[in-house]
Amino acid sequence: MNINLNGNELIFVRPNELWNSVIDPVVLQRSIPGCISMVETVPGEYVMTLELKVAAVGGSFEGTVGLSEMDPPNSCVISVSGSGTLGTGTGTARVTISDGESGTANIAYEAAGEVGGLVAGVGQRILLGVAKHLVRQFFTALKKEFVAS
């Protein structure tokens, strides 16, 4: 099943500081919900392990994350592909960072993904909600990065 997500967030940090965080595997590992490990294999490519629980089903996922079309500190394309016991997922997101008002950065995303396997069937009613929830968790965690410093 196909999932499309669009949105934007305002973060209290300067745009190029945000850019550095978004491409930093250490920050990403802390921010991505359920991320156990994230290891850079070649520049701009990572291997990631996730443990997620969605409603009654849970499981681990192994996947790759790639960054491309890098235009620091303005935009990039993040490609994700992974599979686990619950199913498979692929997706790409175009992320655009721009100046917000009064020392903030605006981060906008346009993502399109496809989910297959068991979770596509049993999760069809909640997948979009879960995806939105995970994105929200990601940004909440990302924002904390800058509050702490």
Next chain:
Amino acid sequence: MAEKTYKFISQPRRAVEDRRFVAGRGKFVADLDRPGMLHVAPLASHYPAAIINKIDVTAALAMPGVVDVITGAEISAAIQPLINGLDTPNVRRFPLAVGRVRYAGEWVCAVVAESRAIAEDALEKIIVDAAAQPFVLDAEEALLSTSPPVHPEHGSNLLLDKKFVWGAVDDDFALAKHNLSFSVTWGRNSTVPIETFGVVAEWNGWDQILDIWASVQMPKYSDQISRCLGLAGNAVRVHYDIDVGGSYGVKRGIKHATLIGYIARKLGRPVRFIEDRLENMRAGDAHGPERKFDVTMAFEDDGTIRSMKMRALDNAGAYAGRAPFQLGKPIGAIVGPYQINSVSYHALSVTSNKTVQEAVRGFGQAPTNYAIETAMDRVANFLKMDRLVLRQHNLIRADQFPYLIPSGSTYDSGDYHTVIDKVLNAADYSALVATRDRLRTEGMMAGIGVAACLEPSGGNSSFEPLLNEANKTSTWMESCQVNVDALGNVIARIHTTSSGQGHDTLVSTVLGEVLQIDPDKIRVTRPNSLESLPGNSPVGSRMAIMLGGAAARAAEKLKLKIVAIAAHCLGFDADKLVYSGGDVLAPDGSKHSWLDAVELAHRQFHNLPEGMDPGLASFDIMQVPTGDALPVDGKVQMYPCYSFEFHLVLVAFDPVIGRPEIRSYTIGHDCGTVINPAIVSGMTYGGIAHGIGATLFEEFAYDANGQLMTQSFLDYLMPSSHEVPPIEIVKHCTPSPHTVFGQKGSGESGYLGAPAAISGAINDAVAALDIHFEKLPIRMSAISDAISNKLA
């Protein structure tokens, strides 16, 4: 023919099995706990089609409690492919995917562990390196040469392509005044038993026997397991004394049993596998026929149907199995209950990247009945004729039986007009029409549906040689043993599992009737396959005819022996004696009692007639009536007996919401002599509920990516008590001339006509808007969308 009265048969008697089920004392596979038993969880494919490059099981095997991980590569090297019904040797199927997965959910490997929970956890540690491949889901698309073949070695997706022409189809079409063509599609659904499939296997190396306990309804089960595992037939012992929690065709369990049997033998420990619901819905034997019909009818102004051309395209899913034969069985009733002079039939079965199709209640008859009945409705609408009158005009009349249909089967008996009249009276047809019309004036959509359908019964397998010339099977037997012990008690043995059909009740009632003793005092047992006579299990609506027949014939043999003993003792010729209530009465008033016969047979060999063997035991192996020839020129006698059902339904719904509500449901049912009325009524009620599901709710639906979207009860909707209305059954009895008591089959009753009738009612409701629903299930969303599009 006057109805014969019986002492026990057709009488209201409680099913003997009910007591233990109502008390929660059934014994199911999941109740078995063998010492040291291991548990299995299968890893399911995410992809509808992929090449398996590598399976890494190292991490899974390292987990505490994990004993083994079996892959397709291992098992395919150790066992034979599962038996294939058609002559398609390159469509090979093993219990696990070998080198390639062919549908989402297919089992890639199986973890064996000390508990099911450990096995499930270990599934997460298995790394499958697979490369997704192009796939095909739609049957028409699968036929195209540009589509990816599900089995590249087979070369295409075509499994079966058979054209039959019975009678002068071209001439009849040329002569007939009108032609009318349409297409309808039957959606994939199932019988959805409460109990999923389960199996326990145990290898005893000292005896060299593989014990199998399985929740199964499958012909020749132990033979198939033996062949696949390379064991002698007498090295596999299938236990029949296990309760099966529902089946109606789907509990085939052959891939499960070969897999679990293989593991049990390899590891030398008992192994259990019970499907969870997702495993059952995705990759168990759950899916039934998915079939598209293209039909053309030739007919006259007065409604006389001359001829029919039917193309039936079945989506068999990823492997061949036995499913394509579900296109063959309906040939035995291809004209329904009607006089149609000639028929052409083009049967096509294709592979696709969907779950494998298996047998479901009716073995393909319900979809075909739906197509035939839709044809009758369409012709009536075209001619602006009443749908009932059109049917009555074309029905075979009671004085025409036995009636030979163009495809070679002879219908045994029936009185269709009378059954319909009885239903119209019982339901007060004119009042029903008035109700429909009143509902319409009140702003509701309302429609009446009718369906006149046949249930071929007494199942044999004539469709096997008809569709596959290499197959020479004409035998399709059933057997029963009867023994009277030294205390005079009767024990009957039957040689199959039961999944709720009430075989114990059937056999004890029949034996009680013939031997004239209380059925409740007869013990019915189910030995295992090594201690059994040959049989073909309860399929094809056959057990009342075949097991009932074998039991009656075994009892008659026993009775002959009892009379012969009495004749010898009393000094009369046997034909002067009367068997009465177990005793034998002589013309001079003397009596040789049941216990006298028992005493002589068990203890007084010196008083037995010369040459007679001791003991009071008999058995019978019965061939299916009329099943005496292979097909000739594409024609064959299919099943021996033909039950009739007539459905009359009123459906109403709000035009905006579109949720059909069944306001009235009456069915006329003639299955000849009924053995147990409660069991037959239960079959019919359940069959109609199943038919409501197939018409309105149930479907294994796939998304465009090849993922099954309806794999839990959240999405696979079934009718509940809210959707199943009160049903009135109007009974009629036209005995069959081919069976011991005139009985016919009823195991598929209700289901064979309900979808045709309900869809007919919905189409009647929307006829004024010129809407035709051409695909089952007809979901409420489809109804409301179609209406709003028309009114927009």
